[in-house]
Amino acid sequence: MKIVVLGGDGFCGWPASLHLSDLGHDVLLVDNLSRRRIDEELGASSLTPIATPQERVAAWREVAGREIRFVELDVAQDYDDLRDLLLTERPDAVVHFAEQRAAPYSMKSPAHKRYTVDNNVNATHNLLAAVVETGLDIHVVHLGTMGVYGYGTAGMKIPEGYLDVTVTPEDEGAAPVEQQILYPTNPGSVYHLTKVLDQNLFAYYAKNDRLRITDLHQGIIWGTHTDQTARDERLINRFDYDGDYGTVLNRFLMQAAVGYPLTVHGTGGQTRAFIHIRDMVRCVQLALENPPAVGDRVMIINQMTQTHRVRDLAELVARISDATVELVPNPRHEAAENELHVRNDTFLDLGLEPTLLEEGLLVEVEDVARRYADRADLDKIPCTSVWTQEQRPGVPPSRSAATAATAATAV
Numbered sequence: 001m002k003i004v005v006l007g008g009d010g011f012c013g014w015p016a017s018l019h020l021s022d023l024g025h026d027v028l029l030v031d032n033l034s035r036r037r038i039d040e041e042l043g044a045s046s047l048t049p050i051a052t053p054q055e056r057v058a059a060w061r062e063v064a065g066r067e068i069r070f071v072e073l074d075v076a077q078d079y080d081d082l083r084d085l086l087l088t089e090r091p092d093a094v095v096h097f098a099e100q101r102a103a104p105y106s107m108k109s110p111a112h113k114r115y116t117v118d119n120n121v122n123a124t125h126n127l128l129a130a131v132v133e134t135g136l137d138i139h140v141v142h143l144g145t146m147g148v149y150g151y152g153t154a155g156m157k158i159p160e161g162y163l164d165v166t167v168t169p170e171d172e173g174a175a176p177v178e179q180q181i182l183y184p185t186n187p188g189s190v191y192h193l194t195k196v197l198d199q200n201l202f203a204y205y206a207k208n209d210r211l212r213i214t215d216l217h218q219g220i221i222w223g224t225h226t227d228q229t230a231r232d233e234r235l236i237n238r239f240d241y242d243g244d245y246g247t248v249l250n251r252f253l254m255q256a257a258v259g260y261p262l263t264v265h266g267t268g269g270q271t272r273a274f275i276h277i278r279d280m281v282r283c284v285q286l287a288l289e290n291p292p293a294v295g296d297r298v299m300i301i302n303q304m305t306q307t308h309r310v311r312d313l314a315e316l317v318a319r320i321s322d323a324t325v326e327l328v329p330n331p332r333h334e335a336a337e338n339e340l341h342v343r344n345d346t347f348l349d350l351g352l353e354p355t356l357l358e359e360g361l362l363v364e365v366e367d368v369a370r371r372y373a374d375r376a377d378l379d380k381i382p383c384t385s386v387w388t389q390e391q392r393p394g395v396p397p398s399r400s401a402a403t404a405a406t407a408a409t410a411v
Contacts, residue, residue, distance in 0.1 A: 001288065002026040004089060006075050006127065007097030009053050010035050011238045011245075012143060012221065012280060016095065018228035018235065019281035020288070021066045028089060029053065031098070032074035034119070035238075038105070044242035044380040047254060047372050048224070051234045059234035076122040083130040086138070093139040093288050094131075098123045099194065103147070104331070104385035105244040106191035113190045120194035121201075128205045139212045139291040141284065142202065145195045146219050146273045146304060146342070150186025151334065157341040159183055161217070161300025188334055189387070202298045210295050214287045218280065219273030219304030222249040223361065224368045226278050237277070239368065241376065243383030249274065249313055250369075251381070253362060256321035257369035258376050265383070266330030268311025269337030273304035276355035286350045301346045305354035320359050321366060333387035 003020055007013040008029030021027045031053065039045045051059065057068045073081050075098045086094075099120040100106065106116040124142070131138050149158050163184070167177040182203065187193040198215070205211045229237045240246045241254040252262045275283070283303045292299040314325045330336075348354075355361070369376075 001093060002028075002089065002091045003288065004028045004030060004085070004091045004094045005097065006030050006094060006123070007099065008070075009033060009056075010097055011101070011240065012277075013095075013097040014056070015226045015229050015237050015277060016097070016281045016284045017068060018060060019226060019285060020095075021060065021068050022064060022228050023285065024066075027068045028091070029057070029068055029070045030073050030075065030085070031070070032076075033072060034074075034100070038100075042242060042244060042380070044240075044244075044377060045375070047239040047241050047369060047375055048236045049233075049372070049375070050236065050238055055234055059232055060228075063232045063235065064228070075126055076119045079126045079130065082126055083133055086130055086134050086136060090136060091138060093141060093291070094127065095284060095288070096124065096127055096140060096142040099143075100191065102245045103189035103191040104383055106189050106194075107387055108244070108385045116190050117194055117197075120191075121197050124198045124201055128201060128209075128211065131211055132205070132209045137212070137294070139214070139288065140202075141214045141287050142198060142216065143284075144198060144215045144217045145192060146217050146302065147188055147192035148185050148196050148199060148217060149183060150188060151270065151272070151338045151340055152186070153339055153341045157343045158302070159343050160302045160346055161215070161298070188332065199298075199300075206296070206298045212292050212294055212296070214292065214299040214301065216283065216287060216301055216303040218283075219275045219302075219307075220247050220249070221277050221280060222247060222274055222357075222365070223277040223355075224250070224365050226281055239372070241369075242380040244385060246381075248272070248310060249317075250365060252314055252317040252323075253321075253365040254369040254376070255381065256317050256323040257366050258373045258378065259323075260378060260381060261324045261326035262314045262318060263326055263328050263381065263383075264311055264314045265328060265332065267336045268309065268314060268327065270310045270334065271307055271338050271340040272310065273302075273307050273340060273342055274357070275304050275306075276361070279305055279352065279355050282352060283347055286347060286352060290350060302342055302344045303347065304342055304344055305352075306357060307340045307342060308357065316357075316359075317362065317366075320362060328382070331383050331386045
């Protein structure tokens with residue numbers, strides 16, 4: 001299969017690209033390197049030293065004997081180049097990771113909110129429009145988020161995208177009408193909102209233009225290594241630990257490794273869906289191998305394996321690493337406590353054997369963090385992005401955050 005991976009230099013895109021190449025697929029990695037420029041903006045680079053894209057693909061050729069090609073292209077801005085690339089490559093599938101992925105970053109300032117919407121929504125719509133214009137039969141696989149659903153269960157397990165409803169007609173005596181609708185969305189940040197907008201774009205293009213689309217509603221990633229990234233240090237994946245991009249469990253493990261208190265926001269009563277990075281790449285593979293037919297509605301799959309309460313994770317990490325736990329104010333606008341029950345039947349039925357939370361894997365991540373602890377900037381650990389900002393009447397908001405976002409908005 002010929003596969004174009006948009007955003008293939010990123011935290012999920014790079015290990016997914018390696019995994020697909022290792023299976024024998026012809027992989028073309030496309031990225032505008034904006035995530036690396038955001039590192040410069042934030043002054044917080046990956047804990048692990050990541051090589052340049054050119055060094056990465058050269059190392060993969062040397063280690064695995066397989067070729068991954070790299071093209072620098074801004075999917076959100078360079079529509080003509082994207083369309084021409086599809087026409088030249090004629091891929092069987094496009095895996096779409098090319099979106100700004102951090103909820104805290106999307107809430108830093110008006111500039112960051114605008115950048116996240118402009119980048120994410122334009123990238124998605126440019127891809128869909130280009131597939132239609134080229135007339136190619138391309139399966140689009142998109143990395144979405146469980147966050148489109150919000151974090152409540154309405155007394156039921158969250159289904160995989162669609163909800164069965166019964167509509168009672170106003171005409172007296174008319175029979176009830178059974179329908180399936182998209183599960184109501186409840187995004188918790190501008191980032192999550194862009195994934196909701198993606199979902200609606202997908203529904204339209206699947207209906208109107210008969211595109212084949214799979215939307216993966218993913219939980220929070222934890223873990224560092226896949227079988228491929230562990231083969232050579234030049235192939236190592238990102239390890240984000242800062243308050244904007246670090247995912248919660250990886251952040252706890254990094255904090256434990258450097259002797260920093262585990263920072264739990266609010267009560268820690270937030271329940272979230274999780275998936276190990278090894279399972280993420282396997283799920284992308286399964287999605288590519290099981291595409292919807294032309295004319296089918298969007299295939300929505302919940303890409304998660306377990307749910308955990310944040311404070312329980314902190315207590316587990318503290319127990320195995322002798323770390324301390326510190327409750328800090330929650331910068332997010334969210335419920336202090338929530339339950340979360342999710343259906344994930346599709347990938348289980350397709351043969352996914354979940355990597356469940358266990359102490360050995362937690363220690364593996366902590367060992368990686370300890371190995372590169374000298375690269376950590378402890379000042380970057382606290383989350384400084386806030387969801388609500390009080391403003392005095394008649395006083396314009398500070399321009400400092402917007403100015404800080406210049407590098408990001410320019411990409």
